Amino acid sequence: MISHARVPLEHQRPYGTAYEQMLEKVRYEGAYPTREKADEAVRLVLAGLGRQLTGDERVDLAARLPLEAARVLTAQIPDTQPLTGWAFVKDLTARTGASLGTTRWDTGSVFSAVAACAGPDLITRILGRLPSGYALLFGRAELAPAA
Template sequence: MMPDRRAALQQTSVPTFAQMLEKVRYEGAYPTRERAEEAVRLVVAGLGRQLTGDERVELAACLPHEAARILAEQIPDTEPLTGWAFVKDLAARTGASLATTRWDTGSVLTTVAALAGPELLTRVLRRLPSGYALLFGRAELPQPVKEAA
């Protein structure tokens, strides 16, 4: 019975898309809700092209319905991008500067991180190539070196 209960609690704690946009608008200091929505749509779609596996499904469940749909509609890329390449790809898609795109990415992904929670975010970051932790508002921790057997 616990998984059903946890799912019910999680569903009730998911904010509306409007609430998510207001949080992104506040965090990113965007002048309008429309500008915040542009950033959310761009970055969440980009994340949907990078993330696969159970983490993708679980993350979608933490997002408002509209954002979850944007994430889930994307076909994952066959070659995952590093965090910096992710920002450059988003900038190329919009024609925006790298600085503006980096700002948009951080504003949206820190909100996504708050919605996901620390445990899921840790798993998401393990699935993605290097360079995403800072985009989500976390320190980039070095990976332990594996010794040859």
């Protein structure tokens, strides 16, 4: 006989396993004291990225992210004026009231986890689509085009 007993609420996982693993990576990389703080950073940064990224790169990234993260990314309407990497951090800072340093830290921590999900080829494509300044946020060198 199959039992349909419900798992008590306090033992239910609010997120899928892939998202939980992403949160743990962000929590570790960013040295956040709690999973909730890591979740706040993920939601803030992915929403910001969702306002910047368009086209196939947006679709491909959403397909590689955990479902909860993909929903945050794709729930945003892309801005008509893309922001440079520095303007991106300043925009997130203005939205949260946090310091620039904290927001830059959050961005790097989340982008590290995003890069792990996406893989190097997709990150290269994403960086090719975004304005300058994002490579450093993803932990890569910002290469200037040859003259």
